[in-house]
Amino acid sequence: MIQIKRQLKDFAQSGLELFWQRQATLAGATLLAAYYINIRSALICYALCQICEFLDYSVARRVLKWDGKNRGDAVQYLHKLSITSALCASSIVLYIVLMALAEGPSLHTGPLFFLFAAALYSAMNTCQIPRILIIRLCVFSAAFVFIPVYDIWVVRPPLDSDLWKQLGIVLFVLYFLIECSRKFLENYMTRLKHLRELRIERDRVTDAYKVQSQFIAIVSHELRTPLTSVKASLDLLNNEKLGRLPGELKSIAKLGQAGGNRLAVLINDLLYFQALKSGEVSLDLSQIELGQFVRTAVAEHSALGDDRDVSVRADTADTAVIVEGDARRLMQVMSNVLSNAIKFSSDGGVVDVRIETSETKAKVLIRDSGIGIPENSKTIVFAPFQQVACPDKRDHGGTGLGMSISKKILEAHGGTIDYTSKVGVGTTFTIELNRLAVNTTTQPLIPNKSMSHAAE
Numbered sequence: 001m002i003q004i005k006r007q008l009k010d011f012a013q014s015g016l017e018l019f020w021q022r023q024a025t026l027a028g029a030t031l032l033a034a035y036y037i038n039i040r041s042a043l044i045c046y047a048l049c050q051i052c053e054f055l056d057y058s059v060a061r062r063v064l065k066w067d068g069k070n071r072g073d074a075v076q077y078l079h080k081l082s083i084t085s086a087l088c089a090s091s092i093v094l095y096i097v098l099m100a101l102a103e104g105p106s107l108h109t110g111p112l113f114f115l116f117a118a119a120l121y122s123a124m125n126t127c128q129i130p131r132i133l134i135i136r137l138c139v140f141s142a143a144f145v146f147i148p149v150y151d152i153w154v155v156r157p158p159l160d161s162d163l164w165k166q167l168g169i170v171l172f173v174l175y176f177l178i179e180c181s182r183k184f185l186e187n188y189m190t191r192l193k194h195l196r197e198l199r200i201e202r203d204r205v206t207d208a209y210k211v212q213s214q215f216i217a218i219v220s221h222e223l224r225t226p227l228t229s230v231k232a233s234l235d236l237l238n239n240e241k242l243g244r245l246p247g248e249l250k251s252i253a254k255l256g257q258a259g260g261n262r263l264a265v266l267i268n269d270l271l272y273f274q275a276l277k278s279g280e281v282s283l284d285l286s287q288i289e290l291g292q293f294v295r296t297a298v299a300e301h302s303a304l305g306d307d308r309d310v311s312v313r314a315d316t317a318d319t320a321v322i323v324e325g326d327a328r329r330l331m332q333v334m335s336n337v338l339s340n341a342i343k344f345s346s347d348g349g350v351v352d353v354r355i356e357t358s359e360t361k362a363k364v365l366i367r368d369s370g371i372g373i374p375e376n377s378k379t380i381v382f383a384p385f386q387q388v389a390c391p392d393k394r395d396h397g398g399t400g401l402g403m404s405i406s407k408k409i410l411e412a413h414g415g416t417i418d419y420t421s422k423v424g425v426g427t428t429f430t431i432e433l434n435r436l437a438v439n440t441t442t443q444p445l446i447p448n449k450s451m452s453h454a455a456e
Contacts (some may be wrong), residue, residue: 002071004071004190005066005068006097006195007061007128007192008063008066008067008074008077008078008128009063009068009350011060011081011126011128011129011132012059012061012063012081012127012129013060014062015056015057015125016057016058016061016127017354018125019053019057023053026046026049026050026053029095029114030042030043030045030227032110033045033095033098035105037099037102041098041102041450042209042437044178045091045094045095046095047095048091049088049090049091049095049360052084052088052090052091052198053088053225055084055087055152056081056084056085056087056088059077059080059082059084062077063081081129082131082132082135083171085132085135085136086135086136089118089122089135089136089139089140092118092224093139093140093142095451096111096115096118096143097111097143097146097147099111099114100112100147100150101150105154105155105163106151107162107163107166108148108166111147112144112147112170113167115140115144115147118140119141120177122136122137122140122181123137123180123181123184124184127181127184127185127188128188130185133181133185137178137181140177141174141177144170144173145170145171147170147173148163148166148167148170149167150362151163152167169200186223195276208442213274213277216270217271217274223263224264224267227260227263227267229362230260231257231260231261231264233416234256234257234260235257236347238250238254238257239254251308266401269401269402269405270401272405273384273404273405273408276405276408276409276412277408281412283325283329283412283413284326284327284328285326286324286325286326287322287324287436288322288323288325288327288328288330289320289321290316290321290322290323290355290362290364291316291320291321291355292316293327293330293331293334294314294316294334294353294355294364295314295316296331297331297334297335297338297353298313298314298353300335301335301338301339301342304342305342305351307346308342308347308351309349310342310345310347310348310351311349311350311351312338312342312350312351312353313350313353314353315353315354315355316354316355319357321355321357321362322435322436322437323433323434323435323436324434324436325415326409326413329409329412330409330413330433332405332406332409333406333409333410334364336405336406337366337403337406337417337429337431338351338353338366338405339402339430340403341366341367341368341370341427342368342395342423344368344370344371344427345370346369346370346371349368349370350368350369351366351367352365352366352367352368353365353367354367355434357435358435359435360435361434361435362432362434362435363430363431363432363433364431364433365428365430366429366430366431367426368427368428369425369426369436370426370427371424372422372423372425372427373419373421373423373427374423378418381403381419382403382404382407382417383404384404393436410432413433413434414433415433416430416431416432417430417431418430418432419433431452
């Protein structure tokens with residue numbers, strides 16, 4: 001049913017697209033016939049062709065509006081298109097045969113060329129439906145044979161005359177047209193087969209993606225509940241609210257707490273990534289003063305920098321720079337980029353954060369002096385569950401989701417994220433957002449630490 005629908009719609013679409021081309025051809029042929037043969041016959045044939053064209057056009061329009069669900073409708077449309085196609089071909093053949101008869105027994109160069117052009121046109125543009133292609137070829141073939149045979153019947157010339165030669169050429173041309181039609185039909189059916197295979201493969205991938213999404217969502221939710229209990233227990237132990245711990249046990253508890261935090265980040269990232277891909281995330285938009293926003297993000301990551309002996313510095317302009325966005329989600333982006341910049345910097349390195357502005361755009365640039373990113377790695381950097389191989393061979397950990405999530409968050413804000421990098425020199429990530437005019441009646445939102453979301 002799907003294939004029949006595709007064939008009918010392809011045929012109808014092709015017919016409508018070439019409508020005005022056919023009109024121009026008919027008008028030109030009518031002018032030639034009116035001038036060289038008979039104006040009355042030319043106008044009558046033109047009127048017949050236009051009636052057939054109108055019928056074919058109206059059926060094609062209905063086919064394109066058809067929902068393709070009823071097989072009975074498909075059979076009905078196939079019958080109607082077959083009839084209108086036969087009428088159109090017959091009206092053209094009548095036109096050409098009258099031209100040939102008006103010329104009398106001779107070498108009919110003009111009529112036979114018009115017939116050849118019409119037949120080749122049909123072979124090229126009606127190959128979507130074999131039945132219609134055969135009907136049109138039969139009509140044109142009958143005319144091809146009739147014109148030279150009629151002349152031979154009337155004149156009864158010897159075998160070495162030009163009229164017999166014309167018949168031989170016509171038969172050779174007919175063979176050529178049939179072969180062309182067969183090739184056009186084979187090519188179209190091959191394309192249909194490939195489309196059907198691609199559709200099946202697409203459905204398989206879609207089903208697999210749905211299963212994967214459901215699996216991740218279920219596993220993540222099921223892990224979150226016991227993980228919350230484990231984290232709460234470890235937090236109690238590390239806070240020593242249940243009593244002081246021996247030194248050795250305390251270090252083990254801290255190690256477990258760190259692992260629990262990383263696992264919680266992974267689960268949150270997985271859930272949020274799935275929500276982003278399914279379009280289930282809405283943004284809580286507000287006006288944000290970008291300078292203070294950046295200083296807050298840098299302050300929150302200073303401790304991480306101190307742990308790794310990396311300095312984090314903010315260079316923000318005194319002029320207020322206002323953007324509109326979801327402060328919590330944008331802080332998540334800043335946290336992803338800053339934590340990566342610190343993580344991949346060498347000991348004693350520096351991470352500089354600055355703001356650049358234009359009339360309509362605001363950019364946050366985060367530059368590190370770390371190991372850098374190899375060339376041609378952008379698809380990996382922003383792809384989920386992937387990490388670029390580190391030149392220094394160290395394992396820097398992470399879920400491989402942070403930059404992919406950041407990219408999707410910024411796209412939802414109408415912004416972008418990109419980077420430039422050189423191995424061994426460092427990397428500069430650029431976050432670009434739309435800038436708003438300063439609004440003195442609205443107090444820009446300054447995000448607090450509860451809005452931050454550290455990403456591995």
